[in-house]
Amino acid sequence: MADDLKIINTxxxxxxYQSLVPQIEALLFGETDLVANLANVAAALKEQFxxxxxxxxxxxxxxLVLGPFQGPVACTRIAKGKGVCGASWAEGKTFVVPDVxxxxxxxxxxxxxxxxxxxxxxxxxxxxxxxxxxxxxxxQFDETDALYLEQIVMLVxx
Numbered sequence: 001m002a003d004d005l006k007i008i009n010t011x012x013x014x015x016x017y018q019s020l021v022p023q024i025e026a027l028l029f030g031e032t033d034l035v036a037n038l039a040n041v042a043a044a045l046k047e048q049f050x051x052x053x054x055x056x057x058x059x060x061x062x063x064l065v066l067g068p069f070q071g072p073v074a075c076t077r078i079a080k081g082k083g084v085c086g087a088s089w090a091e092g093k094t095f096v097v098p099d100v101x102x103x104x105x106x107x108x109x110x111x112x113x114x115x116x117x118x119x120x121x122x123x124x125x126x127x128x129x130x131x132x133x134x135x136x137x138x139x140q141f142d143e144t145d146a147l148y149l150e151q152i153v154m155l156v157x158x
Contacts, residue, residue: 007048017148020048025155037156039068045133045152046070052113053134057085059127064089067129075109083107088118088130094146098139110134117141119149121157131156 008019027040038056046054055069064078064085081090083106088095097116100106113134121129131153
């Protein structure tokens with residue numbers, strides 16, 4: 001297990017992820033507790049990128065329920081198909097949203113959130129949760145984020 005996270009200061013987003021992914025892998029190595037792993041992943045992402053909100057929602061029966069996160073208080077429950085998180089769950093795909101106000105049915109847990117990326121987590125072909133990341137800046141996320149965040153959730157999936 002890693003004792004400390006090494007944050008790199010560069011504007012090269014890919015380099016930041018390339019430094020962070022092996023550190024997340026080390027954090028997860030040998031740890032079987034899901035909550036601990038989700039909490040550490042959220043913390044590592046928040047520390048490296050300083051995003052507004054980073055966290056997980058977990059599928060429980062017919063809704064997403066708030067899991068470990070870093071940032072201000074958040075919506076506790078989200079219905080399937082509602083908002084960006086619910087859409088990612090329903091469609092089983094990553095959503096990159098440059099302007100949340102332009103996303104039909106966006107759920108505003110905070111009026112400070114301006115852009116968002118949501119990545120589904122899969123087990124046995126079924127979505128069991130989503131990684132949700134919000135930024136206070138418009139157009140914060142792109143395909144680089146999608147690529148690396150999808151890699152990171154695969155690490156969580158084990």
